[in-house]
Amino acid sequence: MDAPTQRVDVPLCVDLDGTLVKSDTLHDALMVMLRHSPGSILKAFGWLRQGKAAFKRNVSSVVMLDAAHLPYNHVLLQYLREEKARGRKIYLATAAEKALADRVAGHLGIFDGVLASDGRINLAGKNKLAAFQEMFPEGFCYIGNALPDARLLAACEAPMVANPHGRLKVAMKRSGTVPVRVFEDKKPALKAFLKAIRIHQWAKNVLIYLPLLLAHQIRWNTVVGATVAFLSFSFCASATYIINDLLDLEVDRRHPRKRLRPFAAADLSVGAGFAIIACFLAVSVLLAVALPYLFHAVPNYTWLQQPHKFLLWLAIYAAMTLSYSFRLKRMMLVDVIVLSMLYTVRIVVGSVSTGITVTTWLGAFSIFFFLSLAFAKRFAELENLRAREKDNAAGRGYRVSDLEQLRTFGAASGYAAVVVLALYLNSLTAQNLYPHITRLWLLIPIIILWVSRLWMVASRGDLDEDPVVYALEDRRSLILGGMMLIVVLSAISPL
Template identity: 30%
Template sequence: MADKTPLVLDVDGTFLRTDMLVESFWAGMGKHPIATIAASLRHLGDRPRLKAELARIGQPRTDLMPVHAEIAELAQIARNEGREVVFASASDRELVERLAVDHGLEGKVFGSENGTNLKGTAKAEALVAAYGEGGFDYAGNEPVDRAIWERADTAIVVGDESSAKAMAAAGKPVQSFDGTWRWRDLARALRPHQWVKNILLLLPMLAAHDFTWATLGMVVLGMICFSAAASSIYVANDLLDLEADRLHATKRFRPFASGAVPLLVGMGAGAAAGLVALLGSALLGPQMLFITALYMLLSLAYSLRLKRLRWVDIAILAALYTLRVVAGATVTGLGVSAFLIGFIFPAFAALGAVKRLTEVTRARNDERLPGRGYARADRSKLLNLALIGVMGAVLSFLAYGFSPQAIALYPSRLFLWAAAVPMMLWLIRMVRLGYEGRQDYDPILFAMRDKRGIGLLLMCLAAMFFASGMWESVF
């Protein structure tokens, strides 16, 4: 005779590779940050009310939340056998009901409501009342679920090895599934490959031709602080962009969007990285601390709101790159000329436009990009903005050749002006490839792999090297 025992599935961390309360919080932060923070503080001691309020404010899309494939398969097998399959979660009941509809499990649902946090013993009592003692199989993932497994027929354990061993030792039939996360996925979420952008802190040192070990050491310390700051913001950005990333062709594989790393783990790692950035910057001086804090605040504002504003987002991206240069000048005590700022800002405004240009060119339809303010119709405007940025950067570079600093540092200024040619060709190449959709979604990382582009940049650096007269001094 076929087994008709109902299969009861916990949701957070069991059926889903995420937590709906945390999902609701970050969805709310992306849409209504002030209301979300206020609700979190107001109902911190009332979990059912907190879950209901955050679900109402954030309205997270349950249909996009990552599913534990093995548990979903288990549920499908049970349904094919004619068994009842239901969700029983401590999450807000309305969210659980929406998730059930998304996955074709309409019917009985258990969730937190009316002041009851359906967790542990409370959930066990509700399930026993519905199905009787030992009248159901239960899938969960936390030690708190032991109170339910003890009263179930079969304990289905996801990731919690200690509980699986304890249930087996007590004579309970146990099925175990892997639900652990991996450190390499967390490292991927911190995006160490993006730290290469902090090479911009070297520019003031290079522009001043100050190649002492002491100066280099201070720059390296500044780069470490900015790398930690960037990682903390990347984590926050990914948590705020969960829905948009899950709708994206490639970003849906990111650690938080895919459920490879728990959101709470990411929050802890992001907070730790931010603390390292601020404490390290404080040791380098109050000015460096101010610049790092400004960078983090501006980046957070960008993630929360500004990246959704057309044209404003590109200006903010350029400003964030410019702040890296200012940080390099601050940490070394070297000045940063107006010509350098005049070159960096429009150059990175052009690359910011290229980033958006690539996204709209590779978009699947004519609608606005998820979480962004652009659509395919904006391609020509983005192209014009990118070309204006290229023009501004080149003109500033040429104007620098007439400055007192350039006269003092570059005896052969003809080579300095000649360096503008490969630099301009490189920028135009980046714009063209973005317009044709032949880049990936980060022009800086693309540039690090683009052999022809690297060749043009090396030609630019070689011309500047000759212009400085260092060739004679070295050789």
């Protein structure tokens, strides 16, 4: 049934969580509370004993979600505005706390009334139905999305659903309730999942293979060790990315691009996020502990005797990433140093997983090089802020006025990495390792060109906020990367 054929005199009631807003606002509020006041989460367990309505009120007293940046179902919102233009009475009816519901109603300006939980009564299921029957004795229309809405949809005149849960579909089928309209406004789950775990970021973990490549020890046992480490590390990294996204929900929704991330846009729920985190961390640890023993026949696979070393570095990486997500990324300069160290940890993991010792030259080069990338990331964020005529980066310790200083720091770090490489090429270590060491000097102008171009692109405001994405998608960067590979292979070649 099309909207215009519905009776305009029948009041239209719409749910909030999962319906008008694609997310569960209670879960969103808990994520904001966890980020800004982790200690309050302990109090929340005590609030649960007071009942759902009181729990929501207590959470609402600590966290005030910004109604202007919630992930609204725009397909449904357009329909509500059309119905409002027809003169229909529209009510926001939600189990969310009334203070939040009032803010949403005030922001949208299309509702004639608000029914919500009040700290005593949780307005869901039978409680919501009783409120409807008392307020609308002559009938009502309702739009919901979850299983508790089944009885309301069965009792209303024109049942409608928005992004309906599977359990609601089953319940409606059993009761013979057929929705007259379905408002879908979510990306396919698989597409959202792949975007959330950021598989393209796994490219960073290729650094794990660097020790065995630079040491020219590409053997079966070292490749197996590095591959197990790569997979384990990648699953762990994806889990930490999701943790970061969940903690940044509020900030990301105010960002022109980050608001499209799966959790910020509510294409995936907070609950789904925690499920993915648990599964990925379990797989990561399983790979680190169990899988190496499947390769017990691999000759000289020394990592089997000391798997705890890799687990230790995996734990260090996870701890550093969580510290970054909760606190360090809001600390000026500390954040970029931590980011550069996270890259260097990957190289150390490559050493641990293969038994190949990492030279201090490689460690020094990686710290300076990736520090330059970290500065470029912050520079690009501030450049975007300047384009939007804003001054402060939300959740960061920088201002637009810091742009020139960041550019200086970043370019200097990149060139410092080149100096370290030049000193390494002049060392006895490199001369003993490469038959044609002089050919490696071609790396110097190539890296100088790439670093200089990176900062030129950043200064023009054309750099993606993630330099790794830029490097993977930029044709010239890929060409320069191929040239570097050819140079290294020629230096190794006996010819």
